Structures are given as structure tokens and as C-alpha cells.
Amino acid sequence: MSTETKTEAPVEQAEDRRINMIEAINEALDIMLERDDNVVVMGEDVGYFGGVFRCTAGLQEKHGKTRVFDTPINECGIIGAAVGMGAYGLRPVPEIQFADYIYPGLDQLISEAARLRYRSATEYIAPLTVRSPFGGGIFGGQTHSQSPESLFTHVAGLKTVIPATPYDAKGLLISCIEDNDPVIFFEPKRIYNGPFTGFYDKPVEPWKKHKDSVVPEGYYKIPLGKARHVTEGEQLTILAYGTMVHVAEAVAKAKGVEADILDLRTLVPLDIEAIEASVKKTGRCLIVHEATRTSGFGAELSALVTERCFYHLEAPVERVTGFDTPYPHSLEWAYFPGPVRIGEAIDGILKD
Amino acid sequence: MANQADTTPQSGDNRPALALHVPEPRSRPGDPVNFADVVVGKAGDQPRPDESTKPEDMKDLAYDLVRVLGDDNKAHGPWDPKLDPDTLRTMLGHMAMVRAFDERMFRGQRQGKTSFYMKCTGEEATSVAASMALASDDMVFPSYRQQGILIARGYPLIEMINQIYSNKGDKLLGRQLPIMYSSREHSFFSISGNLATQTPQAVGWAMASAIKGDSRIAATWVGEGSTAEGDFHSACTFATVYNAPVILNVINNQWAISSFSGFAGGERTTFAARALGYGIAGLRVDGNDALACFAAQQWAANRARANQGPSLIEYFTYRAEGHSTSDDPSGYRSAQEREEWPLGDPVMRLKNHLIEIGEWDEERQTVMDLKCAEEVKATTKEAEKNGILGHGMHHPFHTMFEDVFEELPWHLKEQAEQATRERITKFGSERPYE
Numbered sequence: 049m050s051t052e053t054k055t056e057a058p059v060e061q062a063e064d065r066r067i068n069m070i071e072a073i074n075e076a077l078d079i080m081l082e083r084d085d086n087v088v089v090m091g092e093d094v095g096y097f098g099g100v101f102r103c104t105a106g107l108q109e110k111h112g113k114t115r116v117f118d119t120p121i122n123e124c125g126i127i128g129a130a131v132g133m134g135a136y137g138l139r140p141v142p143e144i145q146f147a148d149y150i151y152p153g154l155d156q157l158i159s160e161a162a163r164l165r166y167r168s169a170t171e172y173i174a175p176l177t178v179r180s181p182f183g184g185g186i187f188g189g190q191t192h193s194q195s196p197e198s199l200f201t202h203v204a205g206l207k208t209v210i211p212a213t214p215y216d217a218k219g220l221l222i223s224c225i226e227d228n229d230p231v232i233f234f235e236p237k238r239i240y241n242g243p244f245t246g247f248y249d250k251p252v253e254p255w256k257k258h259k260d261s262v263v264p265e266g267y268y269k270i271p272l273g274k275a276r277h278v279t280e281g282e283q284l285t286i287l288a289y290g291t292m293v294h295v296a297e298a299v300a301k302a303k304g305v306e307a308d309i310l311d312l313r314t315l316v317p318l319d320i321e322a323i324e325a326s327v328k329k330t331g332r333c334l335i336v337h338e339a340t341r342t343s344g345f346g347a348e349l350s351a352l353v354t355e356r357c358f359y360h361l362e363a364p365v366e367r368v369t370g371f372d373t374p375y376p377h378s379l380e381w382a383y384f385p386g387p388v389r390i391g392e393a394i395d396g397i398l399k400d
Numbered sequence: 401m402a403n404q405a406d407t408t409p410q411s412g413d414n415r416p417a418l419a420l421h422v423p424e425p426r427s428r429p430g431d432p433v434n435f436a437d438v439v440v441g442k443a444g445d446q447p448r449p450d451e452s453t454k455p456e457d458m459k460d461l462a463y464d465l466v467r468v469l470g471d472d473n474k475a476h477g478p479w480d481p482k483l484d485p486d487t488l489r490t491m492l493g494h495m496a497m498v499r500a501f502d503e504r505m506f507r508g509q510r511q512g513k514t515s516f517y518m519k520c521t522g523e524e525a526t527s528v529a530a531s532m533a534l535a536s537d538d539m540v541f542p543s544y545r546q547q548g549i550l551i552a553r554g555y556p557l558i559e560m561i562n563q564i565y566s567n568k569g570d571k572l573l574g575r576q577l578p579i580m581y582s583s584r585e586h587s588f589f590s591i592s593g594n595l596a597t598q599t600p601q602a603v604g605w606a607m608a609s610a611i612k613g614d615s616r617i618a619a620t621w622v623g624e625g626s627t628a629e630g631d632f633h634s635a636c637t638f639a640t641v642y643n644a645p646v647i648l649n650v651i652n653n654q655w656a657i658s659s660f661s662g663f664a665g666g667e668r669t670t671f672a673a674r675a676l677g678y679g680i681a682g683l684r685v686d687g688n689d690a691l692a693c694f695a696a697q698q699w700a701a702n703r704a705r706a707n708q709g710p711s712l713i714e715y716f717t718y719r720a721e722g723h724s725t726s727d728d729p730s731g732y733r734s735a736q737e738r739e740e741w742p743l744g745d746p747v748m749r750l751k752n753h754l755i756e757i758g759e760w761d762e763e764r765q766t767v768m769d770l771k772c773a774e775e776v777k778a779t780t781k782e783a784e785k786n787g788i789l790g791h792g793m794h795h796p797f798h799t800m801f802e803d804v805f806e807e808l809p810w811h812l813k814e815q816a817e818q819a820t821r822e823r824i825t826k827f828g829s830e831r832p833y834e
Contacts (some may be wrong), residue, residue, distance in 0.1 A: 088611065113609045114610075122634050128597065169582070
């Protein structure tokens with residue numbers, strides 16, 4: 049098994065220090081700005097104001113405005129300038145204010161950042177970490193809710209990382225910033241402040257009540273490409289990432305199902321060993337993501353599981369996803385792959 | 401269903417019908433050519449402002465044409481960089497070498513030694529002379545027609561040819577289309593092939609240099625056609641917002657494959673004038689005048705180095721050959737254009753200037769041209785020992801999978817193993833050529 053729980057933490061944890069995901073991200077940035085003079089943080093509203101979600105609050109004041117600064121509303125320019133900065137030797141951490149806004153920067157990511165090491169035969173690299181809040185569940189409508197991760201996992205040369213807890217957000221983000229490859233770091237904004245269970249009509253629990261909000265103060269890393277075992281179970285495997293980890297966990301618990309839930313953490317590179325081991329153990333696999341269904345990352349996962357675990361499967365691999373529509377505003381909860389959709393899929397998989 | 405493209409005016413609508421303008425070049429194949437609309441001022445007439453001048457106080461220079469070399473082959477006016485004869489001869493030598501190199505590589509492509517080539521005939525001054533005005537460690541972000549920069553910076557010809565042949569000597573491991581060079585050692589950024597993407601990157605590099613308190617500046621080259629890309633707008637915006645120490649060089653060679661400069665907005669204003677809307681210094685320069693090219697780049701470099709901000713320079717020139725080996729310009733433009741181009745040939749103009757000042761003669765020119773041709777020929781033969789495209793002397797197979805990431809992830813390991821199996825099935829051994 050290559051899955052890791054909390055064994056990577058080298059720092060002793062203060063028992064009571066619980067923080068939310070925004071604070072965890074802010075700490076990771078703060079630590080890396082402190083440790084490495086080449087780290088710069090840039091993006092729309094990230095400087096003086098500290099970001100629309102407050103992830104960069106206080107960083108400009110502490111590290112200066114040539115290390116943490118606002119940018120024009122120009123994603124092509126943000127990513128393009130970051131590629132040039134990377135070629136100089138900096139380690140830029142650009143923020144794209146919403147994942148939905150990343151598209152004007154796609155050519156700079158796909159044709160430039162992702163290929164620079166390859167096309168220059170290692171003369172130049174693009175060690176950027178592009179942070180961006182993604183996913184729905186905050187009534188953001190079609191332009192503040194999308195989950196475009198599969199656009200990036202399809203690109204050779206990009207890594208895609210998605211944390212699901214404050215502890216992971218900090219350790220993964222530090223790994224991403226230190227990584228010499230370009231990384232897309234999608235932050236599930238629905239769970240910035242608390243681990244959403246998908247039961248939207250119930251009160252939201254803050255991170256303070258969740259075990260994974262205990263975050264060490266100092267520097268620590270979580271390696272990219274290692275999944276996290278959320279719960280151990282024999283009945284079925286659930287593969288999820290971001291917000292959907294918590295929704296899947298809550299649904300399994302509510303149904304009394306013993307699920308082997310893997311939080312993938314990194315989509316590229318993927319922890320295929322953990323996936324294979326889990327599915328071979330349970331013989332059943334459900335994939336859950338919030339993104340649209342067709343050509344979503346679930347299709348890749350489904351293919352991999354089928355190719356590698358076919359003779360261990362006792363039921364067809366199932367996907368629970370968002371619908372193939374734009375993210376609707378008023379019908380957000382009808383779109384969201386919530387407890388009903390996941391519950392029915394679990395029932396179907398466990399039927400025979 | 402409602403017809404969304406309903407073109408019928410509502411009854412009673414008496415507003416005039418609109419008409420779409422689709423630009424047309426001044427001539428098509430077989431047409432007579434008339435360059436009367438190209439206004440060429442007298443060399444030396446254009447003022448040279450101080451490098452710290454505000455963009456709005458020098459805006460006429462975005463519409464004028466900075467020229468140094470006159471019809472009398474003498475250098476005129478305040479933009480004369482007053483280069484010593486040795487430097488002028490070096491400049492001429494680089495330009496002659498670029499031309500000889502282009503001739504040979506073009507022929508090599510026609511002989512099947514590689515898949516693709518792009519000449520810069522007629523535009524040599526815009527890369528050779530301009531880059532000679534920069535420090536050798538100033539970072540350049542070129543487009544695909546700036547081979548003159550590499551030659552001026554002393555990049556070995558054999559490395560260029562190895563790259564063009566994608567052979568086993570190619571430092572880029574045969575991964576890039578021919579002429580998409582990269583040389584960190586020569587502060588020459590990896591050429592993309594996607595257009596104008598290098599422009600915001602150059603600005604980012606310049607910003608980084610400024611963040612670090614470095615003294616090096618960045619310069620980028622982009623064709624007038626690709627200034628239409630959003631990336632160029634991004635570059636100008638970032639350059640002006642952060643006062644980046646960067647030079648944006650726009651090579652207006654009149655043609656983007658078969659589309660004339662009108663399709664990038666060139667019918668209505670100059671490309672240098674784009675600078676004014678951003679608050680960037682704009683200069684429009686005779687791109688076939690090597691001294692003007694040098695002087696403009698030097699002016700912009702001084703400005704950037706003194707923290708006075710970015711510049712946008714339009715080099716007004718003419719693409720004397722096709723876009724690349726893949727197109728035939730006789731299919732879309734008049735062959736007369738090249739003959740009647742009012743700004744002449746940059747190599748001849750510099751040569752004639754050197755002769756005029758008594759520092760050169762036809763005999764030495766002939767010897768130099770011959771030496772260039774011979775050096776290129778000999779180097780080509782040397783490079784061919786490393787192989788030519790498609791004849792098997794490429795880099796080892798596994799290099800295809802390397803450098804996608806810093807470390808090889810499991811899925812690429814699996815795919816590399818598959819590629820090796822396929823190779824053994826096809827050839828009976830993993831490396832049939834070794």
C-alpha cells in the first residue's frame with residue numbers, strides 16, 4: 049500500500065491548533081515566501097486586499113509588494129509572466145481568482161508552461177504553482193462554480209493537485225511550490241471554511257470540529273502522487289477528491305456502508321497502486337466528482353480500474369458526477385452530485 | 401424555431417445598410433505594384449529624444465520612420481549610432497552569414513534533409529543589428545525568424561544545423577520543429593511556435609530581473625501579424641503596469657503567410673502607435689537600415705536599463721521570401737513587391753555605406769560572401785555526420801518520454817515500455833541503428 053495517512057508530518061502537532069483551509073493555504077504561502085527568496089505570489093486582488101477568499105491576507109504587508117502583488121485582470125498575462133519569471137529562476141505562485149477564469153491563460157499553460165522543460169531539453173523550466181478556487185456549492189452560478197480539472201489532467205507536462213483538508217492543503221501546497229514542474233492547485237472553495245457533507249439543508253460544521261484541521265505550525269510536506277485513505281472498508285471502494293471526499297464519506301456513514309474511501313489528492317501523477325490495492329480488496333468501485341460527466345476525470349479512473357482490476361470486479365464501475373450542463377444558479381442542488389445520487393449509486397453497486 | 405440570423409429589417413426602418421470591410425492588400429499575383437502610400441522620410445530628419453522622454457512627448461516617432469542611412473549611403477542625423485568601422489564590418493559579416501546560412505538551409509530542406517525551414521531574407525538587420533545593441537546577457541525572447549540573434553551572439557552554426565536536421569547531435573533531442581532553437585548559454589529563450597506567447601514571458605522575465613535588482617533587461621521579437629494575439633495585449637499591459645525593463649520589437653514585414661498587415665490592423669495606424677495607448681514609448685524604424693535598427697534598440701535598452709520603462713519598436717521591413725518552405729508566395733502576392741520595395745536591401749545598404757566611408761570594397765565583399773558560403777557548406781557536411789531527418793540517426797528512443805516531468809511517473813514508464821516492445825516487434829531489436 050502506498051497510501052499515507054499522517055505519517056509524513058515531521059513536526060510535532062500542537063493538540064489544539066485547528067485552522068481552516070484558507071488559513072492553511074495562507075500559512076503554506078507565508079512559509080515558502082520566508083524560506084525561498086525566489087517565491088513570488090501574484091494575482092488579481094491578492095496584494096493589499098489579501099485575495100477575495102483571504103488566502104493571501106497579510107502576506108504583502110509581511111513580505112513586501114515586489115514579492116506579493118496585484119496583477120491586471122488578464123489571466124494570459126498572469127500565467128505568461130509567470131512562465132517568464134520561472135525562466136529567470138523565480139518560483140511564481142500565481143492565483144487565478146476562480147477556476148472559471150483560467151481559460152484565457154490556457155495557451156500559456158498548455159503550450160508553454162507544460163512543454164517548456166521538454167521542448168528546451170531542460171534548459172528552461174516552468175516551476176509555477178497556479179492556485180485557483182474551484183467547484184460549486186456556494187451559489188456561484190455558471191462562472192464561479194466549475195471544476196475544469198480534466199482539461200489539465202489531459203495535458204502532458206502538467207500536474208494537478210486538489211486538497212480536501214486543511215492539513216493536506218498546507219502540506220501539498222508546499223510540495224507544489226517546491227516542485228520543478230508546473231502544477232495546477234485547485235482549492236475546493238466550498239470547503240474553505242468547513243467540510244461540506246452534501247446535506248446542504250443541515251448546518252455547516254466548521255473545520256475546528258474536524259480531525260484534519262489540526263495543522264502543525266511549521267514547514268511540512270505531503271508528497272505529490274500519494275492518495276489518502278479516508279476510511280477503511282471492505283464493501284466498496286470510493287474514489288474522490290476535493291469537496292466530494294467529504295460528501296462521499298458522509299453518505300457512506302449515513303447508509304452504514306463500510307467503504308474504502310480514497311482521497312486521491314493528486315490526479316496527475318495518480319496513485320495507481322493505492323487504487324488498485326483498494327479495488328482488488330473490495331471488488332467494487334464508485335468514482336465521485338463534481339465536474340461534468342463526459343470526458344471527466346472519472347472516465348479516466350473508470351478505464352484504469354477496468355483495465356487493471358477487471359478480474360477482481362464484482363459489479364460494473366460506476367461514476368457519480370455533475371450533469372453535462374452549465375452549473376445552474378437556482379438549481380445548484382439539483383446539479384450537485386449529492387447524497388441522493390451517491391446513495392443510489394452505492395445501492396446499485398452493492399445490489400448483487 | 402425562431403431564425404436567429406433574421407436579416408429582414410423591420411418595416412419602416414430607414415437607417416442605412418451597413419457594410420463589412422474586408423482588407424485587401426495593395427497587389428495580388430500579376431498586379432502592378434505601387435508603394436506610393438509608403439511614406440519614407442529623409443534619413444536624419446527624425447529627432448532623437450532623450451531616453452527618459454515621456455511617451456506622449458515623443459508620439460510623432462510612432463508614426464514617423466527613423467532612418468539613418470540615406471540614399472547617398474551616408475549616415476545622417478541624431479540617430480546615427482556612430483559605430484566604429486570594425487563594428488560595422490562585424491555587423492555586415494553577421495548579416496552576410498545569416499543570408500548564406502538561409503540559402504543553404506533552404507536548399508537542404510528542398511533536398512529532403514529536413515522537414516521545414518524559414519528564411520529571414522530582407523529582415524537581417526532587425527535581428528542582427530538590433531541584438532548587437534543589447535548586452536550579451538540581456539535575455540531575448542525571439543519569434544521564429546530571429547536566427548540573426550544567434551549568429552550575432554556567436555552560437556555555433558553546427559548546433560543550429562543539428563537542430564534543423566533533428567539529428568543525434570541536436571541539443572533539443574529532436575523534439576522541436578526545425579529552427580525552434582533554444583540556448584540558455586546565449587540568453588536565448590526556447591522558441592515556441594505558438595505565436596506571441598513569448599511576449600508576456602519576456603515581460604515576466606524583465607519583471608523578475610527588476611524584482612531581484614538585477615541589471616539585465618529582456619527583449620522580445622514578434623511579427624506584426626501576431627500582434628493581433630491577446631498575448632501581445634497582455635504583454636503591453638503588464639509591461640506598462642510594472643514599468644518592466646523590456647523591449648517589445650514588432651517586425652512589420654508586411655506579410656503573415658498570405659495575410660497582409662491589414663489583417664492585424666495595419667491599414668489604419670502604425671504598429672508602433674499601439675504603444676501610445678498603453679503609455680509605452682513607441683518608435684517606428686526603417687527595418688532595412690541596420691544603423692537605425694541598432695540605434696533604436698540601443699535607445700530602448702538605455703531607457704529600460706535606467707528604469708525608465710518599456711519600449712515598443714516597429715521595424716518597417718519586407719519579407720522578401722515566402723513565410724516558410726511550406727508556402728509559395730507567388731500564389732498570393734505580386735512578385736514585383738520585392739523588386740520595388742522602397743527601403744531597399746539591408747545587407748546592400750550597409751555594404752554601400754561601408755564602401756562610401758572608405759572602409760570596405762566590392763572585392764572584400766565578394767571574399768566575405770564566399771567565406772560565409774564555404775563555412776556554412778563545411779559545417780553542414782560536419783553536421784550531416786550526425787544524420788539528417790528521418791534517416792534513423794536520431795536520439796535514443798527513451799528520450800521521447802524524458803523531461804515531460806522532472807521525474808518519470810508510472811504512466812510514462814508504462815508507455816515507454818510499450819514503445820520499446822513495439823520497436824522490438826518492428827525491428828527485432830530495441831535500437832536497430834546502434
